[in-house]
Amino acid sequence: MALRVGVVGGGQLARMMIAPAVELGIEIQVLAEEPAMSAALAASAVGDYRDLDTVRAFAQGLDVLTFDHEHVPQEVLRALVADGIRVHPGPDALQYAQDKLLMRGRLAELGLPQPDWAAVTDAGDLRAFLDDHGGRAVVKTPRGGYDGKGVRVVSDPAEVADWLDGGALLVEELVDFTRELAQQIARRPSGELVAYPVVETVQRGGVCAEVIAPAPHGTVRLAEVAEQIGATIAEGLGVTGMLAVELFETTDERLLVNELAMRPHNSGHWSQDGAVTSQFEQHLRAVLDLPLGEPTPRQPWAVMVNILGGPAEGGLEQRWPAALAAHPAVKVHTYGKAPRPGRKVGHVTAAGADLDAVAYEARAAAAFFTD
Amino acid sequence: MALRVGVVGGGQLARMMIAPAVELGIEIQVLAEEPAMSAALAASAVGDYRDLDTVRAFAQGLDVLTFDHEHVPQEVLRALVADGIRVHPGPDALQYAQDKLLMRGRLAELGLPQPDWAAVTDAGDLRAFLDDHGGRAVVKTPRGGYDGKGVRVVSDPAEVADWLDGGALLVEELVDFTRELAQQIARRPSGELVAYPVVETVQRGGVCAEVIAPAPHGTVRLAEVAEQIGATIAEGLGVTGMLAVELFETTDERLLVNELAMRPHNSGHWSQDGAVTSQFEQHLRAVLDLPLGEPTPRQPWAVMVNILGGPAEGGLEQRWPAALAAHPAVKVHTYGKAPRPGRKVGHVTAAGADLDAVAYEARAAAAFFTD
Numbered sequence: 001m002a003l004r005v006g007v008v009g010g011g012q013l014a015r016m017m018i019a020p021a022v023e024l025g026i027e028i029q030v031l032a033e034e035p036a037m038s039a040a041l042a043a044s045a046v047g048d049y050r051d052l053d054t055v056r057a058f059a060q061g062l063d064v065l066t067f068d069h070e071h072v073p074q075e076v077l078r079a080l081v082a083d084g085i086r087v088h089p090g091p092d093a094l095q096y097a098q099d100k101l102l103m104r105g106r107l108a109e110l111g112l113p114q115p116d117w118a119a120v121t122d123a124g125d126l127r128a129f130l131d132d133h134g135g136r137a138v139v140k141t142p143r144g145g146y147d148g149k150g151v152r153v154v155s156d157p158a159e160v161a162d163w164l165d166g167g168a169l170l171v172e173e174l175v176d177f178t179r180e181l182a183q184q185i186a187r188r189p190s191g192e193l194v195a196y197p198v199v200e201t202v203q204r205g206g207v208c209a210e211v212i213a214p215a216p217h218g219t220v221r222l223a224e225v226a227e228q229i230g231a232t233i234a235e236g237l238g239v240t241g242m243l244a245v246e247l248f249e250t251t252d253e254r255l256l257v258n259e260l261a262m263r264p265h266n267s268g269h270w271s272q273d274g275a276v277t278s279q280f281e282q283h284l285r286a287v288l289d290l291p292l293g294e295p296t297p298r299q300p301w302a303v304m305v306n307i308l309g310g311p312a313e314g315g316l317e318q319r320w321p322a323a324l325a326a327h328p329a330v331k332v333h334t335y336g337k338a339p340r341p342g343r344k345v346g347h348v349t350a351a352g353a354d355l356d357a358v359a360y361e362a363r364a365a366a367a368f369f370t371d
Numbered sequence: 372m373a374l375r376v377g378v379v380g381g382g383q384l385a386r387m388m389i390a391p392a393v394e395l396g397i398e399i400q401v402l403a404e405e406p407a408m409s410a411a412l413a414a415s416a417v418g419d420y421r422d423l424d425t426v427r428a429f430a431q432g433l434d435v436l437t438f439d440h441e442h443v444p445q446e447v448l449r450a451l452v453a454d455g456i457r458v459h460p461g462p463d464a465l466q467y468a469q470d471k472l473l474m475r476g477r478l479a480e481l482g483l484p485q486p487d488w489a490a491v492t493d494a495g496d497l498r499a500f501l502d503d504h505g506g507r508a509v510v511k512t513p514r515g516g517y518d519g520k521g522v523r524v525v526s527d528p529a530e531v532a533d534w535l536d537g538g539a540l541l542v543e544e545l546v547d548f549t550r551e552l553a554q555q556i557a558r559r560p561s562g563e564l565v566a567y568p569v570v571e572t573v574q575r576g577g578v579c580a581e582v583i584a585p586a587p588h589g590t591v592r593l594a595e596v597a598e599q600i601g602a603t604i605a606e607g608l609g610v611t612g613m614l615a616v617e618l619f620e621t622t623d624e625r626l627l628v629n630e631l632a633m634r635p636h637n638s639g640h641w642s643q644d645g646a647v648t649s650q651f652e653q654h655l656r657a658v659l660d661l662p663l664g665e666p667t668p669r670q671p672w673a674v675m676v677n678i679l680g681g682p683a684e685g686g687l688e689q690r691w692p693a694a695l696a697a698h699p700a701v702k703v704h705t706y707g708k709a710p711r712p713g714r715k716v717g718h719v720t721a722a723g724a725d726l727d728a729v730a731y732e733a734r735a736a737a738a739f740f741t742d
Contacts, residue, residue, distance in 0.1 A: 002707060003688050019390035022412060023643070025688060025705025025717065041393060041413065272394070276700050291696035298669050298722070317374050317396060325662035329647050334396025336373060346396065351669070 002027040003288055006058055008049045009068025010037030012335040012344065013264050013280075016272070018042050020281035026288070030068075031058040038335045039068070052076045059085045066241060066287045067263055070097040071144075088189065088240040088287035089262045096237050097262045100170045101142040107257055110236040112229060114257045115248070116173040123157035123164060126171055130155065133173045139163070140170045151206060175256055177248035181215050182267035183230035185243045186282040189289045193234055194282070196275065196295040198226035201246070201267050204308075207342065210363075211304040213270040213297065216355060225255055233260065242283040244268060266306065266344070271295070273331040273349040274302030299351040303359045305366035307346035310339025312371045316346055323368035330365040345369075373398040374659055377429055379420045380439025381408030383706040383715065384635050384651075387643065389413050391652035397659070401439075402429040409706045410439070423447045430456045437612060437658045438634055441468040442515075459560065459611040459658035460633045467608050468633045471541045472513040478628055481607040483600060485628045486619070487544040494528035494535060497542055501526065504544045510534070511541045522577060546627055548619035552586050552593075553638035554601035556614045557653040560660045564605055565653070567646065567666040569597035572617070572638050575679075578713065581734075582675040584641040584668065587726060596626055604631065613654040615639060637677065637715070642666070644702040644720040645673025670722040674730045676737035678717040681710025683742045687717055694739035701736040716740075 003026050007014040010032025018041060021028035029044035030037075031054070037043065047054035049072050056079070059065050064086040077091035089097075096103040104117045116133065120126045130137055139160045141150040153174065154160055163169055180203060184196035197214035215222070230245045237260075244265030246258040268279035277285075277293025285292055310316055316334045323332060327350075334346040346369065350361035374397050378385040381403030389412060392399035400415040401408075402425070408414065418425035420443050427450070430436050435457045448462035460468075467474040475488045487504065491497045501508055510531045512521040524545065525531055534540055551574060555567035568585035586593070601616045608631075615636030617629040639650035648656075648664025656663055681687055687705045694703060698721075705717040717740065721732035 001686060001688075002705075015393060018393045018412075022386060022389045023702070023704055024691075025703075025707055027707075028412075041389075041399075276702075285695070290691055291699065293695070294700040296700075315372060317372075320395075320661055324656070324664070328662065329665040329667075331394070331647075332396075333394055334373075336396055336398075 003063045004029065004061060005284055005288065006031065006062040006065045007039070007042075007068055008055060008058070008065065008072055009033070010039040010043055011068045012038045012337070014039035014042070014068035015335060016264065016269075016333070017280045017284060020278055021284055024281060024284070026284055028284075029058070029062070031055065038337055040336070050076065052079050055080065056083065059083075062086075064088055064287045066283070070094055070262060074098070090238065090240065093238045093240065094262060097260055099142045100140055100259075101168060103260060104170060106237060107233070110232055112232060112257055113254060115175045118171050119168045120171050121164075121168045123161075126154075126157040126160070126164075126169070129171045130157075136174050138172045138174055140172065141166070142168065142170050149206075175248045175258075176251045177256075178251055179249050180258070181226060181247040181249055181255065182211070182265070183226040183245045183247060184265065184268045184271070184279055184295075185227075185230040185234045185239070185245070186241070186279075186286045186292050186295070187234040187239055187243065188286045188292060189240050192292055193231055194292045194295045195227040195230055196268065196271060196279070197297065198223050198247075199267055199270065205342075207306075207308060207344070208266045209306055209308065211267050211270050212355070212359065213274055213302045213304070222249070222255070229255060229257065233257070241287045242268065242279050269333070269347055270302040270304040270349055270351075272333070274298060274351045297351075300353050301355045301358045302349060302351040303355075303362040304347055304349045305362045306344055307348065307366055307369040309341045309343060309370055310345040311369060312339075315339065316369050319368045323365050326368070327361055327365040330361055332365065374434045375400065375432060376655055376659065377402065377433040377436045378410070378413075378439055379426060379429070379436065379443055380404070381410040381414055382439045383409045383708070385410035385413070385439035386706060387635065387640075387704070388651045388655060390643075391649055392655055395652060395655070397655055399655075400429070400433070402426065409708055411707070421447065423450050426451065427454065430454075433457075435459055435658045437654070441465055441633060445469070461609065461611065464609045464611065465633060468631055470513045471511055471630075472539060474631060475541060477608060478604070481603055483603060483628055484625055486546050489542050490539045491542050492535075492539045494532075497525075497528040497531070497535075497540070500542045501528075507545050509543045509545060511543065512537070513539065513541055520577075546619045547622045548627075549622055550620050551629070552597060552618040552620055552626065553582070553636070554597040554616045554618060555636070555639045555642070555650055555666075556598075556601040556605045556610070556616070557612070557650075557657045557663050557666070558605040558610055558614065559657045559663060560611050563663055564602055565663045565666045566598040566601055567639065567642060567650070568668065569594050569618075570638055570641065576713070578677075578679060578715075579637045580677055580679065582638050582641050583726070583730065584645055584673045584675070593620070593626070600626060600628065604628070612658045613639065613650050640704070640718055641673040641675040641720055641722075643704070645669060645722045668722075671724050672726045672729045673720060673722040674726075674733040675718055675720045676733045677715055678719065678737055678740045680712045680714060680741055681716040682740060683710075686710065687740050690739045694736050697739070698732055698736035701732055703736065
């Protein structure tokens with residue numbers, strides 16, 4: 001009988017697990033928030049992932065339960081584990097992706113390089129941190145932030161007055177970085193771990209705009225350090241499935257951990273068309289505790305460009321004829337989501353031997369989908 | 372609104388269209404013969420493809436109707452076209468895939484190279500053909516044959532006595548060939564056509580066992596002649612979607628047309644993991660009349676090995692741990708079909724720069740799935 005994976009959440013990450021599941025031969029089922037979600041084709045249930053009974057019913061008969069996002073509450077996760085359901089990543093690991101203060105504390109215990117940080121509960125503490133760090137810092141809500149939400153650069157505690165009532169905040173130094181990188185790691189419950197090549201990510205307005213794989217101008221040492229950081233986190237936090245570690249490369253050539261994601265991640269989408277094993281296939285293999293696949297690139301370079309927002313009028317498919325005719329070698333990915341300013345509605349990947357040509361292809365093709 | 376493709380037939384070819392449909396962003400729906408078919412994930416209806424009302428109801432709201440096989444009757448196809456439904460490939464093209472006598476006649480009109488052949492309706496005609504061709508020949512039922520079924524090598528008309536009551540038979544000379552090749556062509560209704568590199572196919576017991584892409588030891592001329600034959604057939608027969616042309620390479624270095632398939636074909640499965648655009652994505656693009664994708668290989672060599680029959684006990688997934696651990700770079704494809712002697716239940720593809728290594732990988736990995 002086919003192995004059965006259940007995915008909580010019906011967004012594009014769940015959607016992008018469907019293709020490798022069908023190809024390898026895994027049965028995939030999705031618990032979607034609404035009927036017309038991105039992963040609707042595999043939706044076997046629609047309901048609230050915060051409701052234990054809903055998730056418990058969905059989990060019946062699955063070989064493993066995994067996630068499109070990190071928002072399933074700890075009490076739900078722990079009840080499922082108590083039921084004997086295999087949950088990967090598990091609640092002990094996921095808590096660090098759910099709470100940035102917990103994450104910072106744990107990375108500090110592991111001796112990993114990260115920006116200076118503190119937990120602040122009042123304006124006075126924040127003022128003190130600002131005074132010690134040049135008068136500006138990044139304040140983050142420990143929970144619920146993503147794609148630039150829940151993050152503010154401030155020079156005065158008044159700028160986060162609305163957040164200070166809600167409990168401790170994370171404050172971090174403003175890192176002087178030359179660029180952002182991301183390290184993908186896959187780890188299975190029995191311990192096997194593989195590392196993808198470290199990639200460069202280009203953010204615009206707090207949202208990932210573009211990824212270059214592998215990171216250009218990367219020294220062997222850079223790749224080794226990134227992989228070592230990723231492996232230490234995966235093992236130290238007990239991550240199973242895919243882990244993405246977002247990194248700052250500083251002007252003095254250090255790598256500092258910025259954010260973590262315990263699932264397939266935008267910085268790994270290049271692997272669908274550029275690596276022997278895509279991060280989505282790898283995630284499925286990892287959570288099922290199957291041997292992991294080769295993470296190496298199929299071609300020297302891959303560039304992934306997000307389609308943010310989409311066309312002002314009509315769906316992405318109306319732009320396919322022009323885009324596909326002009327760029328027959330790019331791979332266009334459409335998430336089945338309605339266009340909306342800033343929303344991630346698809347991406348384009350190009351791969352090949354010449355980075356300039358590959359980057360041009362991917363950017364030019366992606367430009368067909370926005371106005 | 373997403374473009375909607377309907378596929379008649381729920382076998383592995385329909386199943387393998389699901390991944391590229393989901394990735395590009397096409398809505399795919401399948402009319403399956405039974406509920407638990409290979410393409411069950413996308414099945415929106417279950418019913419008999421020979422029944423006009425069933426297929427007509429399935430076709431409502433689709434942008435195009437296409438096929439997992441060539442067995443939908445002409446009268447059903449023509450009624451759908453009369454309804455205004457876009458059907459690709461259309462009945463005029465499909466008749467040549469449905470009837471081998473029609474096919475031979477049309478290829479002769481197009482001046483294409485093929486084995487000597489004749490339509491025979493009685494033992495006397497067949498005896499005469501045998502006498503003219505060294506005493507042995509291949510007899511085929513014009514309709515319904517596949518994977519070696521409906522094909523017999525005979526030296527006496529008595530060996531097909533059971534077939535001679537059923538109308539005209541096709542008889543073909545036994546070709547003295549060095550190897551078998553296959554040429555994949557994609558063609559869209561508006562006329563654009565792309566050719567994949569010609570591949571070598573290795574048959575065992577009338578069933579495709581292995582495919583090497585591109586065909587090794589192939590001269591430039593061989594590739595050009597194969598492509599020209601494929602293009603002439605696609606245009607001459609009005610094929611839309613994927614066309615596979617099976618070819619004999621003769622001992623005197625000619626190419627002769629053996630069989631045709633107007634759909635993704637086993638000889639093109641390597642393209643899923645080995646080409647920029649897989650034959651399944653290409654078929655969807657072609658039948659939707661979208662610009663075609665680049666058919667070029669991503670890596671110098673790809674070898675696809677079929678999993679025929681499967682394990683004597685248990686499903687293929689029970690062999691995954693050992694196979695995937697030993698061969699982390701191969702891509703395993705499982706069709707979700709119960710193992711049965713000789714049945715195509717999956718395939719394995721390896722790709723890379725060294726043909727010997729790639730072929731070894733694919734064969735060794737596939738061997739894990741049979742006893």
